[in-house]
Amino acid sequence: MLTAGEIASLTLPFSEEEVKHAVFDMKIDSAPGPDGFSISFYRGCWDTIKGDLLDMINDFYMGNLDIKRLNYGVITLVPKIKEANNVKQFRPICLLNFSF
DSSP states (O other): OHHHHHHHHSSSSSOHHHHHHHHHHHHOOOOTTTTOOOOHHHHHHHHHHHHHHHHHHHHHHOOOOOOOSSOOOEEEEEETTTTSSSSGGGEEEEEOOOTO
């Protein structure tokens, strides 16, 4: 059972500390998503973009964010070998926007 305080903490808006923790816990060598931004960009520019990112996340929390513009992925086939010409010689990957 959760206490009343624990339940209340689950419904609070996201804090800057929570968002920073999530960003800095991600693998840094991931491929950039369709938006072109990688994890290293978000880490390197944290002081500049943290306010906008936190605003976006809290807009999501409040139900004011149009997630259709963020919630999509691009499926790409990456060749496993040089000059691949058979579907079995490709690996599918899905690129997602970092912010989603």
